[in-house]
Amino acid sequence: MAPRFREGDAVVALSGKWISWAHTLVAYSAFLGALVVGLSLHYQKIVQNEYYGYPQEWFPSVSSTIGDRYPERAVFQFFIAMTSGPRFVLVFLWYVLTARPNSTLPKIVAGVGLFRTLSCGGWTYVTSTDDHGWHDIFMISYLVATLPWTLGCLSLSPHNGKAVRYRKILAGSFFGTLVPLIYFFIQHKVHKVPGAYTTYAFFEWALILFDVGFDAVTALDFDAFELVIRDVKGSSRGNRKQVADVVLEKEKDKPIGNVFASDFLWSGFLDANADVYNGYVFWSMLTSLGLTVWYFPLWHMGISGYEVMVMCTVSPFLLVKASVRSFVVKNVRYVHVLSLSGLLAYLVRSPEYRLFSVAFGVSMSCLAWSATWYAERTQQSRLESRILAWSIGLVLSSVAKFALYTNNPVWPIMHAENGGWNNLGLILAIAAILRSTRAVTDNRGGIDMANRPPTSPLLASLGLAGLFFGMHSLLSDSSTMVLWVWEGFPVRGPIAANGILTITAMGLGILIGIFFQSTPLSWVNLLLAGIGAFILTSFHNWFGYMGALLLATNLMAVATLLITSAVRHGPVTFGLGFLIYNVMVLAHVWVVAYAFVPGGPLLREHTDWLMTAAIMSLAAGVYAASNDGSIKKQRIQLGKNVPRKYTPYYTYVLLCVELIALAISYLRFPTNDFVPYHKDEKVITAGIWTIHFSLDNDMWSSERRMRDLIKELEIDVIGLLESDLQRIIMGNRDTTQYLAEDLGMYVDYGPGPNKHTWGSALLSKFPIVNSTHHLLPSPVGELAPAIHATLDAYGELVDVVVFHSGQEEDPEDRRLQSEYLADLMRAVPRPLILLSYLVITPNKGNYKTYVGPRSGMKDIDPSDWDRWCEYILYKGIRRSGYARVSRSTITDTELQVGKFVVGQPEGSDEQLNEDQVPEGLRFPSMFRGQGRRDHRYHVFDEPRYFI
Numbered sequence: 001m002a003p004r005f006r007e008g009d010a011v012v013a014l015s016g017k018w019i020s021w022a023h024t025l026v027a028y029s030a031f032l033g034a035l036v037v038g039l040s041l042h043y044q045k046i047v048q049n050e051y052y053g054y055p056q057e058w059f060p061s062v063s064s065t066i067g068d069r070y071p072e073r074a075v076f077q078f079f080i081a082m083t084s085g086p087r088f089v090l091v092f093l094w095y096v097l098t099a100r101p102n103s104t105l106p107k108i109v110a111g112v113g114l115f116r117t118l119s120c121g122g123w124t125y126v127t128s129t130d131d132h133g134w135h136d137i138f139m140i141s142y143l144v145a146t147l148p149w150t151l152g153c154l155s156l157s158p159h160n161g162k163a164v165r166y167r168k169i170l171a172g173s174f175f176g177t178l179v180p181l182i183y184f185f186i187q188h189k190v191h192k193v194p195g196a197y198t199t200y201a202f203f204e205w206a207l208i209l210f211d212v213g214f215d216a217v218t219a220l221d222f223d224a225f226e227l228v229i230r231d232v233k234g235s236s237r238g239n240r241k242q243v244a245d246v247v248l249e250k251e252k253d254k255p256i257g258n259v260f261a262s263d264f265l266w267s268g269f270l271d272a273n274a275d276v277y278n279g280y281v282f283w284s285m286l287t288s289l290g291l292t293v294w295y296f297p298l299w300h301m302g303i304s305g306y307e308v309m310v311m312c313t314v315s316p317f318l319l320v321k322a323s324v325r326s327f328v329v330k331n332v333r334y335v336h337v338l339s340l341s342g343l344l345a346y347l348v349r350s351p352e353y354r355l356f357s358v359a360f361g362v363s364m365s366c367l368a369w370s371a372t373w374y375a376e377r378t379q380q381s382r383l384e385s386r387i388l389a390w391s392i393g394l395v396l397s398s399v400a401k402f403a404l405y406t407n408n409p410v411w412p413i414m415h416a417e418n419g420g421w422n423n424l425g426l427i428l429a430i431a432a433i434l435r436s437t438r439a440v441t442d443n444r445g446g447i448d449m450a451n452r453p454p455t456s457p458l459l460a461s462l463g464l465a466g467l468f469f470g471m472h473s474l475l476s477d478s479s480t481m482v483l484w485v486w487e488g489f490p491v492r493g494p495i496a497a498n499g500i501l502t503i504t505a506m507g508l509g510i511l512i513g514i515f516f517q518s519t520p521l522s523w524v525n526l527l528l529a530g531i532g533a534f535i536l537t538s539f540h541n542w543f544g545y546m547g548a549l550l551l552a553t554n555l556m557a558v559a560t561l562l563i564t565s566a567v568r569h570g571p572v573t574f575g576l577g578f579l580i581y582n583v584m585v586l587a588h589v590w591v592v593a594y595a596f597v598p599g600g601p602l603l604r605e606h607t608d609w610l611m612t613a614a615i616m617s618l619a620a621g622v623y624a625a626s627n628d629g630s631i632k633k634q635r636i637q638l639g640k641n642v643p644r645k646y647t648p649y650y651t652y653v654l655l656c657v658e659l660i661a662l663a664i665s666y667l668r669f670p671t672n673d674f675v676p677y678h679k680d681e682k683v684i685t686a687g688i689w690t691i692h693f694s695l696d697n698d699m700w701s702s703e704r705r706m707r708d709l710i711k712e713l714e715i716d717v718i719g720l721l722e723s724d725l726q727r728i729i730m731g732n733r734d735t736t737q738y739l740a741e742d743l744g745m746y747v748d749y750g751p752g753p754n755k756h757t758w759g760s761a762l763l764s765k766f767p768i769v770n771s772t773h774h775l776l777p778s779p780v781g782e783l784a785p786a787i788h789a790t791l792d793a794y795g796e797l798v799d800v801v802v803f804h805s806g807q808e809e810d811p812e813d814r815r816l817q818s819e820y821l822a823d824l825m826r827a828v829p830r831p832l833i834l835l836s837y838l839v840i841t842p843n844k845g846n847y848k849t850y851v852g853p854r855s856g857m858k859d860i861d862p863s864d865w866d867r868w869c870e871y872i873l874y875k876g877i878r879r880s881g882y883a884r885v886s887r888s889t890i891t892d893t894e895l896q897v898g899k900f901v902v903g904q905p906e907g908s909d910e911q912l913n914e915d916q917v918p919e920g921l922r923f924p925s926m927f928r929g930q931g932r933r934d935h936r937y938h939v940f941d942e943p944r945y946f947i
Contacts, residue, residue: 010228010229010230010231011229011230011231012228012229013226013227013228013229014226014227014228015222015223015225015226015227016093016222016223016224016225016226016227017219017220017222017223017225019086019089019090019093019218019222019227020086020090020215020216020217020218020219020222021216021219022086023083023086023087023090023215023216024212024213024215024216024219026079026082026083026086027079027080027083027087027212028212029079030066030075030076030078030079030080030082030083031062031065031066031076031205031208031212033072033075033076033079034065034066034072034073034075034076035060035065035072035205037071037072037075038060038064038065038069038072039060041069041071041072042069042072045069046060046064046065046069046072047059047060047064047198049061049064049188049197051188051192051194051197052194052195052197056194056195057194057195057197057198058195058198059198059201059202060201061197061200061201061204062201062204062205062208063204066124073127076124077124077125080120080121080124084117084121087117088114088117090215090218091110091113091114091117092110093218093222093225094109094110094113094153094156094218095107095109095110095113096225097158097221097222097224097225098156098158105152105155105156106156108148108152109148109149109152109153109156112145112148112149112152113149115141115145116142116145116146116149119138119139119141119142119145120138120142122134122135122137122138122141122142123135123138123139123142126138146174146211150171150174150175150214151171153167153214154167154168154171157221158221160220160221162220163217163218163220163221166217166220167214167217170210170213170214170217171210171214173206173210174207174210174211174214177203177206177207177210178207180199180203181200181203181204181207184196184197184199184200184203185200187200188200264648268646268648268649269649269652269653270435271435271436271646271649272385272389272646272649272650272652272653273432273653274431274432274433274435274436275385275386275389275432275436275650276389276392276393276396276650276653276657277393277396277428277429277432278336278389278393278429278432278433278436279389279390279391279392279393279394279396280393280396280397280400281339281340281342281343281365281393281410281425281429281432282339282365282366282369282390282393283393283394283396283397283476284342284343284397284400284408284410284411284425285339285342285343285358285361285362285365286313286362286365286366286472287397287408287411287472287476287728287731287732288342288345288358288408288411288412288413288731289309289310289312289313289358289359289362290310290585290727290728290729290730290731291411291413291695291729291730291731291733292309292345292351292354292355292358292359292412292413292699293306293307293309293310293355293729294693294695294729294730294731295351295355295695295699296351296355297596298692298693298695299892301596302596303596303597303598306352306355309355309356309359310582310585310586311579311582312359312360312362312363312366313362313363313366313578313581313582314366314575314578314579314582315363315364315366315367315575315578316366316367316370316371316571316574316575316577316578317572317575317576317579318367318575319367319370319371319374319571319572319574319575320570320571320572320575325371325374325571328367328368328371329371329374329375332368332371332372332375332437333433333434333437333438335364335367335368335371336364336365336368336433336437337430337433338360338361338364339361339362339364339365339368340361340426340429340430340433341357341358341360341361341364342357342358342360342361342362342365342412343361343410343412343422343425343426343429344357344361344426345357345358345361345412346411346412346413346414346415346420346422348412349698351698351699354412354699357412358412366574366578369390370571370574370575371571372386373386373387373563373566373567373574374567374571374574376567377567377568380564381646381647382646383564383567384514384560384564384646384647385646385647385650387559387560387563387564388510388514388560388647388650388654389436389650390559390563391510391513391556391559391560392510392650392653392654392657394471394475394476394506395503395506395507395510395654395657395658396657397476398475398476398477398478398499398502398503398506399478399503399657399660399661399664401476401477401478401732401733402477402478402479402499402500402503402661402664402665402668403660403664404419405703405734405737405738405741406477406479406725406731406732406733406734406735406737406738407419407701407703407731407733407738408731409421409422409425410422410425410426410429411701411731412699413695413699413700413701413731414700414701415700417704418700418701418702418703418704418705419701419704455569455623455624455627455628456569456624457569457570457572457573457576458576458620459620459621459623459624460562460565460566460568460569460573460577460620460621460624460625461566461569461572461573461574461576461577461579461580462577462580462616462617462620462621463562463565463566463577463617463618463620463621463622463624463625464562464563464566464573464574464577464578464580464581464621465577465578465579465580465581465583465584465617466584466613466614466615466616466617466618466620466621467555467558467559467562467563467618467621468577468578468581469581469584469585469588469614469617470551470555470614470618471555471556471559472581472585472728472732473585473588473614473727473728473732474548474551474552474555475502475506475552475555475556476728476732477499477726477732477733477734478499478500478502478503478661479496479499479502479726479734479737480502480726480732480753481502481536481545481548481551481552482494482495482496482498482499482502482545482548483726483734483749483752483753484536484544484548484752484753484754485536485539485540485541485542485544485545485548485752486540486749486752487540487541487773488748488768488770488771488772488773488787488789489746489748489768489769489770489771489789490769490770492541492542493540493541493542493544493545494542494545495670496668496734496737497665497668497669497670498545498665499665500661500662500664500665501545501549502548502549502552503658503661504658504661505548505549505550505552505553505556506552506553506556507556507654507655507657507658508553508556509552509553509554509555509556509557509559510556510557510559510654511651511654512525512553512554512556512557513556513557513558513559513560513561514560514647514650514651516557522557522558522561522622522625522626523622523626525554525557525558525622526554526558526615526618526619526622528550528553528554529550529551529554529555529558529615529618530615531547531550532547532548532549532550532551532552532553532554533547533551533611533612533614533615534547535547535548535550536548536551536611537607537608537611537754555618558618558621558622561621561622561625562618562621562622562625564625565621565624565625565628566621568628569624580617584610584613584614584617585728585729587603587610587613588610588727588728588729589727589728589729590602590603591603591604591605591606591607591610591756592727592756592757592758592782594782604756605756605783607754607756668741670740670741671744672746672767673744674744674745674746674765674766675744675765676716676765676766676793676794677714677715677716677765678714678920678921679794680920681901681918681920681921682793682794682901682902682903683716683880683899683900683901683902683920683921684716684717684766684793684798684833684877684899684900684901684902685713685714685715685716685717685897685898685899685900686715686716686717686718686719686800686833686835686872686897686898686899686900687710687713687715687717687718687719687835687895687896687897687898688718688719688721688802688835688836688837688870688871688872688895688896689706689718689719689720689721689870689891689893689894689895689896690720690721690722690804690837690869690870690891690892690893691706691720691721691722691723691735691890691891692722692890692891692892692893693722693723693725693730694706694723694725694733694735696889696890696891697889697890697892698889702890702891703735703738703739704738705888705890705933706735706739706890707738707739707742707743708933709885709890709895709933709935710739710743711743712924712926712927712932713885713895713897713923713924713927714924715897716764716765716766717762717763717764717765717766717791717800717833717835718762718763718764718835719760719761719762719787719800719802719803719835719836720735720736720739720759720760720761720762720763720802721758721759721760721761721802721804721837722758722759722804723735723736723749723750723758723759723760723761724750724751724752724753724757724758724759725759726752726753727753734749735761736749736761736763739763740763743763744765745763745764745765746763746764746765746766746767746768747761747762747763747764748761748762748768748771748787748789749761750762750773750785750787750802751773751775751785755773755775755783755785756783757775757782757783757784757785757804758782758785758804759785759804760785760786760787760802760803760804761787761802762787762789762800762802764789764791764800766791766792766793766794766798767791767792768789768790768791769789769790769791769792769797770789770790771787771788771789771790772787772788772789773785773786773787774786774787774788774820774824776803776805776816776817776820776821777813777816777817777820778806778810778813778816778817779812779813779816780810780812780813781806781807781809781810781813782806782807782810784803784804784805784806784813784817785803785804786801786802786803786804786821786824787800787801787802787803788800788801788824788828789801789802790830793902794902794903796831796902796903797830797831798830798831798832798833798877798902799828799830799831799832799833800832800833800834800835801821801824801825801832801833801834801835801836802835802836803821803834803835803836803837803838804836804837805817805818805836805837805838805839806839807839808839814839814840814846815846815849818838818846818849818850819849819854821834821850821855822849822850822854822855822857823854823855825855825856825857825873825875826854826855826856830876831874831875831876831877831900831902832857832874832875832876832877833872833873833874833877833898833900834850834857834871834872834873834874835872836850836870836871836872836873837869837870837871838850838869838870838871839868839869840868840871841868842859842862842864842865842867843862843865850871850873851873855873856875857873857874857875858873858874858875858879858906859871859873860872860873860874860879860882860898861882861909861944862909863909864882864884864939864940866939869893870893870894870896871896872896872898874898874900874906875906876906877900877901877902877904877906878900878901878904878905878906878907879898879899879900879906879907879946880899880900880901880907880917880921880945880946881898881899881917881921881922881923881943881944881945881946882896882897882898882899882943882944882946883896883897883898883923883927883937883942883943883944884896884897884937884938884939884940885897885927885935885936885937885938886931886934886935886936886937886938887935888933888934888935889934894938897923899921899923901921907946907947908946908947909946910946910947911944911945911946911947912945912946912947913945914942914943914945916945917945921945922943922945923937923943928941928942
């Protein structure tokens with residue numbers, strides 16, 4: 001069967017018998033594959049018929065196997081589609097074999113064979129579930145056509161005794177089987193005999209074997225044929241130029257031509273993949289460091305001491321000492337292996353030791369990458385490839401988070417139960433390290449290291465710091481800048497699924513850095529990055545996001561230049577760069593955590609200062625690089641006439657990553673066809689929950705556990721507080737994306753990360769007609785965010801407010817906030833539900849501002865005296881139930897839930913027994929007593945219901 005290449009015009013020759021064997025193999029695979037899958041997954045279901053099931057019936061029919069269930073139906077349809085090609089060729093070859101001058105029968109048989117093939121496709125892809133009538137028409141047509149096809153083939157068979165004998169046996173067996181087949185079908189259908197359908201099924205499967213086997217006999221006739229592909233114009237001889245050849249010749253001595261001038265080798269492509277995965281591991285560990293550090297001040301409600309671990313990134317300072325530098329460079333593979341403690345950290349149960357494991361891994365990874373770049377300092381092409389791998393690793397990390405709703409599958413807060421792929425990630429990391437570190441650095445040629453750069457290492461370090469900080473804070477998650485510009489409903493800007501645009505902009509920036517190696521252009525990149533940062537910081541919706549894309553593109557474009565410059569300035573540059581980066585990371589926290597840190601008020605709400613500092617740092621780095629004559633010379637050479645052996649492979653990897661991101665974006669685009677749980681009763685089940693930044697008591701990501709409780713409580717509308725995770729210290733995450741897409745809910749993220757709050761979010765089964773974000777008066781303490789949304793609930797407009805007030809330590813803030821919110825709620829003419837965190841004592845102080853004539857609001861349960869933080873208030877709508885559900889270890893706060901009936905008046909505070917409440921208005925019984933997974937009704941030990 002192997003292709004035969006000759007100097008003549010025959011390019012490929014293939015024996016005709018292989019068409020028959022291919023048809024037979026694929027056809028049998030379709031039926032037998034579906035049978036194996038069906039027996040493995042749905043045995044008792046596919047042996048069940050309208051009268052009996054297992055054990056009376058114990059073998060499935062063909063129709064129940066191939067047409068009733070997924071995935072066996074998909075397996076069958078897949079292989080039948082593969083069968084169609086050989087099938088059409090088989091019919092054609094049979095006609096060629098049997099055709100005679102002035103003979104009509106071969107044409108009729110060929111027509112019947114074609115019709116039979118098409119009718120097979122009909123009953124295969126139109127199942128009885130889809131359209132029973134058409135399925136039967138196609139099936140009957142196929143069976144009717146089998147008779148003339150079989151008889152026609154017998155009469156036209158060449159004088160081949162062996163083939164004729166087999167055809168007679170198989171044809172006789174086929175038609176002979178029809179008699180018992182019909183008999184047992186009648187026994188089943190008319191007389192309802194137990195087990196008759198199983199016997200019928202065996203005869204039905206025998207028909208398949210005989211039918212396909214009959215066509216397989218053509219292999220004995222087709223071995224006289226040879227299918228030949230002839231090249232009549234010499235196109236296959238490799239003499240003609242392809243489009244790629246013409247383009248490369250045209251682009252010779254230009255950037256594109258230099259990049260793609262080399263031949264493609266799979267070994268080079270595998271090397272590039274390994275390097276990029278190493279870059280992915282670096283970014284995965286670096287982004288997890290802040291997340292694991294954050295756990296401790298989160299539970300200490302202030303400085304814990306563990307924050308010092310962020311300084312583990314300054315390990316490249318060790319490279320300043322020549323002996324250490326030499327040791328690390330020679331043993332960089334083992335340093336990379338040591339860094340995998342960051343991936344192994346998920347096995348450590350103690351949060352403290354898990355943090356130490358991550359910190360050690362990050363320190364080793366920073367040391368290994370800095371040593372790798374420095375070791376390649378005299379080989380610009382290799383240095384460029386390492387920088388590209390590191391940069392594309394960031395893109396891959398962002399794509400992985402895009403696929404897993406902003407969680408990285410190899411983070412130490414992940415494990416198998418909450419969606420982690422830690423074992424696979426570790427295995428791939430080991431393989432990537434072994435492959436990417438096997439090459440020995442060649443220090444001959446390349447950049448001239450004899451002349452030291454004229455500028456201070458400090459400027460190059462500032463450039464690195466600005467690059468690291470910009471990449472980490474804005475580009476490590478594709479939705480971060482989407483949420484910067486989010487302003488609520490109606491949607492006027494990008495949503496999370498549009499994060500593909502951020503990823504595309506990052507890839508475009510990398511390509512610009514590859515193809516345009518001009519130092520003056522780096523000043524243009526810097527200017528455009530500054531403009532983008534200004535637009536992103538100052539504007540919202542789509543225009544603000546255009547600034548985000550401009551910033552992403554040009555930030556990635558200068559990465560190669562800045563790291564190359566850092567290499568020229570010596571190893572101290574990397575240590576100093578990471579140190580300055582750490583200061584910027586702390587400032588990134590200070591702008592929102594000013595109430596809990598020393599000197600916090602100095603940076604209060606000054607993200608604009610931080611963005612300016614990052615751009616100025618980039619400017620210092622570009623200045624240092626532009627004044628280095630050696631870098632200028634090298635970039636001119638790379639841009640003109642120096643072939644770049646490694647770069648094409650990284651370009652191919654980048655394109656693959658971008659295509660994966662595009663597919664993920666398509667899969668994640670919301671359907672907006674969400675349905676409430678009890679639409680017939682017109683019930684809104686509303687909840688409020690402080691989710692503690694989606695880290696549970698044991699430092700695991702808690703989205704899936706939250707999802708389970710929200711789903712089981714059948715909540716239609718929920719307010720989430722402490723939900724803004726789009727910061728370095730919190731991993732640049734967004735819990736609402738997973739919850740909204742998995743639960744089928746609309747989502748308003750609330751004030752974005754550039755609004756300097758701890759976050760408030762709203763998820764709703766009902767369409768959000770309009771939503772407005774508010775930052776309530778907070779002259780001293782932390783900002784108090786609120787969302788005021790109008791929902792279309794069963795055709796009526798119902799308003800919901802989600803609100804997080806200030807802390808107990810700031811009474812004046814809380815007083816001003818209570819007055820602001822009371823006035824806001826009083827002005828609403830529609831039914832209104834408040835889902836809030838108020839920090840008040842019932843019937844005292846600010847409670848009387850929130851509840852009473854000034855606001856017009858009522859407490860969901862005035863008799864519940866044991867509250868301090870979470871409250872549900874309402875007006876203009878009937879409150880029918882109220883429950884408090886324990887948190888388990890998900891967070892530090894319970895989940896409060898209320899039930900409201902749309903279109904009915906408020907009612908009274910008189911309580912009802914549950915047996916007096918309609919089924920659709922009750923809370924789930926599974927949380928009574930000991931509850932489920934440590935969630936139960938507590939305080940009252942049961943829900944409360946009201947008239």
